[in-house]
Amino acid sequence: xxxxxxxxxxxxxxxxxxxxxxxxxxxxxxxxxxxxxxxxxxxxxxxxxxxxxxxxxxxxxxxxxxxxxxxxxxxxxxxxxxxxxxxxxxxxxxxxxxxxxxxxxxxxxxxxxxxxxxxxxxxxxxxxxxxxxxxxxxxxxxxxxxxxxxxxxxxxxxxxxxxxxxxxxxxxxxxxxxxxxxxxxxxxxxxxxxxxxxxxxxxxxxxxxxxxxxxxxxxxxxxxxxxxxxxxxxxxxxx
Numbered sequence: 001x002x003x004x005x006x007x008x009x010x011x012x013x014x015x016x017x018x019x020x021x022x023x024x025x026x027x028x029x030x031x032x033x034x035x036x037x038x039x040x041x042x043x044x045x046x047x048x049x050x051x052x053x054x055x056x057x058x059x060x061x062x063x064x065x066x067x068x069x070x071x072x073x074x075x076x077x078x079x080x081x082x083x084x085x086x087x088x089x090x091x092x093x094x095x096x097x098x099x100x101x102x103x104x105x106x107x108x109x110x111x112x113x114x115x116x117x118x119x120x121x122x123x124x125x126x127x128x129x130x131x132x133x134x135x136x137x138x139x140x141x142x143x144x145x146x147x148x149x150x151x152x153x154x155x156x157x158x159x160x161x162x163x164x165x166x167x168x169x170x171x172x173x174x175x176x177x178x179x180x181x182x183x184x185x186x187x188x189x190x191x192x193x194x195x196x197x198x199x200x201x202x203x204x205x206x207x208x209x210x211x212x213x214x215x216x217x218x219x220x221x222x223x224x225x226x227x228x229x230x231x232x233x234x235x236x237x238x239x
Contacts, residue, residue, distance in 0.1 A: 001033030001119065003100040003126045008090040009038045011107035018108040018224040026105050028115040034103070034122075039090050043229065044082030054196040054204065076197065079230040084198045087173070088190045095183055101126055102178045108224040109174040118220055124163055125177070125216070132158055132166070135182035135211035136202060139175040141219040142167075145237040152215050167215050168207070173199050175221035185209050 009026050011019045023038070030036050050056045053076060063075040087104060095102045103122075111118050122139075129137055142152035156166040170176070178186055189205040196204060206213050225236045 002123050004098065005033075005101045005103060005122070005126075006035040006037060006094055006096065006099050007103040007105060008094045009036065009105045009107070009109070010086045010090050011038065011040050012229065013040050013042050014229075015040070016226070018226040021224045022105070022108050022110060025110045028111065029119070032115070032119045034119075037094055039086065039094075041082065041086045041089070044078045044085065046078060048076060048078055048081035049195075052194050054194045054201075077230070080197050081195065083230060084195050084201060087198045088195075091178070092187055092190055095178070095187060097183070099183075100180050101129075102183075104173070104176050104178075105221075106174045106223070108226065110222050110224050111175075111220065112222050113220045121163065121216075121220055122177075124161075125214075128158060128161060128164060129177075129179050129214065132214070133181065133212055134166070134214040135179055135185070136170065136206050136213045137164075137177045137179075138170045138172070138213075138215045139177070139219065139221045140170075140172045140215070141222070142215055142217070143238075145172060145223055148238050162217065164214050164216050167213050169203055170213055170215055171199055172223075173202075174223050176202075182211060185211065 007029055027036055047061055048059050050059045053059050055076060058071060058074045058076045060075050060077060062077060064072045066072060090104055125137060143150050151171040152167040152169050154165045155168050158165065193205055195201060223237055227234050
């Protein structure tokens with residue numbers, strides 16, 4: 001590994017099969033010089049704080065049931081807040097000043113490619129991220145993993161490479177990375193900005209702070225199939 005990188009793996013105390021499968025996959029990075037840290041958080045089950053939310057009118061205990069409701073799909077539930085808090089705590093407590101990069105993986109993250117390829121692409125990405133001043137990066141998909149809906153538009157192509165592009169939207173946080181240069185801004189925003197779904201939150205603050213975002217053209221991480229803590233339903237993702 002050419003850079004000093006820490007990987008924070010955000011799981012729950014439930015320790016169910018997806019999380020065990022994810023640990024087996026993600027911990028493969030350890031022999032390659034990436035520091036691995038596991039955070040296990042209890043599931044959040046109370047009404048999330050309304051007054052500190054970007055969308056207080058959407059804060060509720062459960063999702064909207066009526067598909068004809070104009071707010072259908074916009075609920076901010078205990079699971080959404082728990083996810084946001086896990087990212088917040090993980091980043092604030094682990095983004096050491098001497099790190100070149102911080103990688104954060106969700107609890108069900110799966111590395112899809114051979115580990116040697118993953119490490120090689122992480123190194124390549126780190127080099128380009130520094131060169132292009134990219135603050136926030138995703139090793140995940142440009143489309144939703146369940147229905148394949150396009151999400152990440154190409155804002156700018158980077159010459160002399162075919163690995164990644166600059167985008168204005170990252171959806172899905174199974175494996176994301178922040179650069180050292182973005183550390184102070186990201187940590188300050190996590191401390192002071194109103195909360196939202198974690199992926200929406202990072203898109204919002206990057207837009208407001210004019211931080212550059214990048215994403216792989218072809219993902220190298222995905223999510224394990226199984227019951228989603230947030231959606232409360234069994235999910236099988238596109239392979």
